[in-house]
Amino acid sequence: MSFEYQIYRGDQISEPILTDAARLFSENYGVWGLQASSKLGTFAKAGRRIRMSSIRLKQQCLPPGADNIYIRAVKGEKLVGNVFATRWVHQGRRMCWIAQLVVSSYYRNLRIATELLRKLQEQEQGEEQAFGILSSHPFAIRAALRAFGHGLEKVNLSMTQKYAATTMASCPIVYVREAKLRGSLFGESGAETGVKSCADTKFYVDHQEPVQALNAAKQSGLEWPLGDLPEGHEFLLLIGRS
Numbered sequence: 593m594s595f596e597y598q599i600y601r602g603d604q605i606s607e608p609i610l611t612d613a614a615r616l617f618s619e620n621y622g623v624w625g626l627q628a629s630s631k632l633g634t635f636a637k638a639g640r641r642i643r644m645s646s647i648r649l650k651q652q653c654l655p656p657g658a659d660n661i662y663i664r665a666v667k668g669e670k671l672v673g674n675v676f677a678t679r680w681v682h683q684g685r686r687m688c689w690i691a692q693l694v695v696s697s698y699y700r701n702l703r704i705a706t707e708l709l710r711k712l713q714e715q716e717q718g719e720e721q722a723f724g725i726l727s728s729h730p731f732a733i734r735a736a737l738r739a740f741g742h743g744l745e746k747v748n749l750s751m752t753q754k755y756a757a758t759t760m761a762s763c764p765i766v767y768v769r770e771a772k773l774r775g776s777l778f779g780e781s782g783a784e785t786g787v788k789s790c791a792d793t794k795f796y797v798d799h800q801e802p803v804q805a806l807n808a809a810k811q812s813g814l815e816w817p818l819g820d821l822p823e824g825h826e827f828l829l830l831i832g833r834s
Contacts, residue, residue: 593702595665595672597711605654605662610646612671613664613694617644620697621797622728627823628796642797653678653691655764663711665695665704672696673704677712682762688712689763690725693732705732709739722751724759726768726826728797730806730816733827740831747817752789752830753777759830760791767793773828775819788819791828799823 600609621642628636636642653676654660664674673695679688690712695704713723723740727733737743756773763769771791774780778789799821806816818827 593667593699595667595704595707597707598664598666599711599715600662600664602660605660607646609662609664610649613662613674613676614644614646614649616671616674616696617649617692617694618642621694622801623798625796625798625823631794631796631824636796638798649676649692652767653765655766658764661712661715663708665708667699672699673708675705675708675712678764680762680764682759686721687759687763688721688723689765689768690723690727690736691765691768693725693727693735700731703735703738705735706738709735713739722755722759722830722832724756724763724768724828724830726771726791726793726828728795728799728821728826729802730809730818730827731802733818733829736829736831744814744817749777749789749817749829751832752828756828756830767795771826774822774825775828777819786820787822788817789828790818790821790825792822792824793826794824795826796824 623641624636624638626638628638655678659679661677665672675693676691677688678691693705725736734744737747741747760768760771771793774790774792775788810816821827
């Protein structure tokens, strides 16, 4: 099955493009978890699909004045997957943060997420760079490792441990900048057993599907390096490339 990958930068990311991207998110990303209503209000009812407007998408994923990029996968005229990312320079290194990665549920397990991220990496060939991602879904982390690193088998968390705090504090994306690091990788005392590398983003998406996917992968022999994920948190990974 073949897909076309299209790349847009800055002002090229038009309102119709954002409308399509918001629809893809709203129809495919996930549902609110059990704690959502008590933490966020009655609009976030447990089991209700998480909706995203084009206005909210722009606010969350396209920080003004930043170097923003959007890559999407289409089949014919149908949008089947996309990635939003923001780039900036921090302490002399070019950084790229994945603000959102979504693939249509009908087209999953076809390596679309990995290919989207590879296309993103190709925009920076020859540059010293690091890529960051927050996600509650282990397969998004896995796709990032395939695209930017060496897969789960050779994952190295030293860059995440050393530089996640300062990198995120400098990020133009507000929810990344305001997230709180959690887990034993960051020397947190009193962290819940098994919590290793994540951040409290107060995003109470239901974890049932990601946990099921992770458990199935573990049963096939996968060793998961980022530990457990509390409610309202997302796995955290920073991958360097020289």
